[in-house]
Amino acid sequence: MTLTLRALRRCFEGAVPASIATCAPDGMPNVAKLSHVHYVDDGHVALSYQFFNKTRENILHNTRARVEVLDPVSAAQYTLSLEYLRTETEGPMFESMKARLAAIASHTGMSKVFCLLGSDVYRVLNIEAAPGDAALDSSPRAELLSGLRACVDELSGCADLAHLLDTLLQGLERHWDIRHAMLLMLDPDGKRLYTVASRGYAESGVGSEVRMGEGIVGVVASARTPIRIGYAVQEYRYSQAARQSFAASADGNTLETEIPFPGLLETGSQLAVPLLLAGRLSGVLYVESPLEQRFTYEDEDAMAVLASQLALHIDFLARGAEHPVDPEPSAGAPVVSARGVAVTIRHYAADHSVFVDNDYLIKGVAGAIFWKLLREQVETGRVEFTNRELRLDASLKLPDITDNLDARLILLQRRLAERCPYLALEKTGRGRFRLNVGRPPRLVEATAG
Amino acid sequence: MPRTQTDSPLLDATQAAFLVGPVAINAASHDADRMPSITRAYGCRVAADRSEVVVFLSTARSVAVLRDLAADAPIAVVFSRPLTHATLQLKGTRPRIQPLAPGDREIMRAYAAAFSMEIIALGHAHGFSHALMAPAGDAAVAVAFHPEAVFDQTPGPNAGMRLGPKP
Structure with a gap:
């Protein structure tokens, strides 16, 4: 039987060093x-x-090399006969390798040390298994494909973003047994992502932010390529060895002083895929597991397809949500009346941060929206609002349609539900919603300092 | 009083101890067309005066390397400890293929057990670790050589640095 490189893909997970x-x-x-x-x-x-070393010096003279790789499960050994072709310093493959390296480095404070100078591309001339070592089973996992179909089918039935996000996260658990997942959306400033939905964590983390290039999620967003890390401990150790080596060298002052993102320390496997549509990034889908080697190449393939479907649905729903179905606000629904102790809501215009009885609630676009709704309600008594009027309100300075307004409202809605349930944002139809204020509000426009 | 080149072994005592520890060992050579060959070794023995290093190769798994060494090609051997990633590479120009000496098989078995324990402690499965070291029981030969150059290959800025002999 002829061995194919594809059948050996799990040897390329980085679990066991090659030679x-x-x-x-x-x-x-x-x-x-x-x-x-x-x-x-x-x-x-x-x-x-990464570094100019003897291997590189040699292949520039004599292009042939032999590499030994190991199957991380069976320990079968394979020898690849290679011929060096070229070095790429840009493009998708380079970005993918760079992102993987950067994610490992970022978690261990090595961002300024591990630097991919190029991707050396080799043609595989021959693959040989060591005598007695069986060839790998290359058949794809059937349940992965059927699970993908089920997830996509369920997304197709969702008519609004909140439902879509819940359905997505439930589907990951039901069909693929992925119990820890979160979706982050790109802020229109292009510098950060914010968590809009999560599942499987003690704290939802909704509203938390990740900077571009920071941790696995930030690197996936900036490099726009999936990253999968299945051996957190191994890769962490690899970085630690180089870090110690660097700390002892004269270049020690290039190390980061910030505390690294802690995600990898507690997780065995991570997979993050970008949501891309028409060349534009809208967010990142991140899943993880306490088990090592949990996600395979095939899981990455399936997750990439799901993420591309998700990006399409999110975009479609966002466009629809800008146009309310009913021309007039719905009537007759009971409005919650404010009673009891007054609640003090403080707004800082500088960053639109909002505090409820001195507890931080939210900031940014969602903070500005919340403040506008409260003022409107206090001044006019209105409780019903539409996405469209928010979009048209110049004072909110909302970006164009590329900012997902519905995602902001979901973020606000979920933060309110978690922090102060007597203030509630309730969806009343496509593109419209109601603000229920259960305690008399006292609005304070705060000044910084 | 400084020692002369001839009575000073290239390897120091710490390096010699490292080579016989729980390290992954890979040996390489090349054929007449300069196509490299590579294999795994299952244990190492260092002469008392540290002038000679011997590594053990499975004959069935090392056909290409043994053929190249038999044709007088030089040898390179890398030793890397999984726990720390500390890595040394040795090179020698006149390796000799020998039958196992009395006690060599015991060294191979002890090496396989120690290396398995090391990687199991790092989180590798028992099945993987024992399968990886199973060839330590294969028909084997000893490859002996005098290290003529030693390189530090621990990942980092000093990777590739020649430790000896100093140019």
Whole structure:
């Protein structure tokens, strides 16, 4: 049986270091460990070029190399005969390798140290299994495909964003047994992402922010490529070794002083995929598991398809939500009357942060929206509002349709439900909603300092 | 009083101890067309005076490397400890293929057990760890060489630095 590179994909997970042999012009062999071999396609692999070393010097003279990889489950050994073709310093493959390296580095404070200079692309001339080591089973997991179909089917039945997000997260658990997941949307300032929905955590974390380039989610967003890390401990250790080595060298002052993002310390496997549509990033879907090796290449394939469907649905629903179905506000629904102790709601115009009885609630666009709704209600008694009037209100300075207004409202709605349930945002139809204020509000426009 | 080149072994005592510890060992050579060959070794022995290093290769799994070494090609061997990623590479120009000496099989078995324990402690499955070291029971040969160059290959800015002999 002829071995294919695709059938060996789990050997390229980075679980077990590979080894590479090259030969110098003077005939002296060189052998080195490799942190990971990147699968490109069925005929090619790529190796990361981070430091100029003997391996690289050799392949520039003699393009042939042999690499030994190990199956992380069976320990079967495979020897790849390679021919160096070229080094890429830009493009999707480079970005993908760079993102993976950056995510590992970011979690261990090595961002300024681990730097991908290039992706060395090799043609695979031959693959040999060590005698007695069986070939891998390459058949895809059937339940992954049927699960994908079920997830996509369920998304198709959702008529609003809140329902779509809940359905997505429930579907991940029901069909793929993925119990820890979150969806982050891109802020229109392009500098951060905010959590709009999550499942499987003690605290929902809704409203929490991640900067572009920070941690696995931030790197996925900035590089616009999926990242999958299945051996957190192994990769963490790899970075630690280099960090110690750097700390002892003269370049020690390039290390970060910030506390690294703690996500990897508690998780065994992580997978993050970007939501892309027409070349535009709208968010990142992130899943994780306490188990190592939980997510395979096939899981990444399936998640990428799901993310692309999700991006389409989110965009479609956002456009629809701008146009209310009914021309007039719905009548007759009971309005919650304010009673009891007054609640003090303070707004800081500088960043639109809002505090409820001195507790932080929200800031930014969602904070500005909330403040507008409260003022409107106090001044005019109105309780019914539409997405459209928010969009048209110049004082809110909402960006164009690229900002998902519904996502902001869901964020606000969920933060209110978690922090102060007597203030509630209730959806009353497509593109319209009601603000229920259960305690008499006292609005304070605060000044900074 | 400074020692001369001839009575000073290239390896120091710490390096010699490192080579016989729980380290992953890979050996490489090349054929007449300069195509590299690579294999895994299952244990190491260092001479008392540290002038000679011996690594053990499974004959069935090391056909290409043993063929190249038999044709007088040089050898490179990398030793890397999974726990710390500390890595050394040795090179030698005149390796000799020998039958296992008395006690070598015991060294191989002890090495396999120690290496398995090391990677199990790092979180690798028992099944994987034992399967990886199973060839330590294969028919094997000893490859002996005098290290002529030692390189630090621990990941980081000093990776590739020649530790000896100093140019």
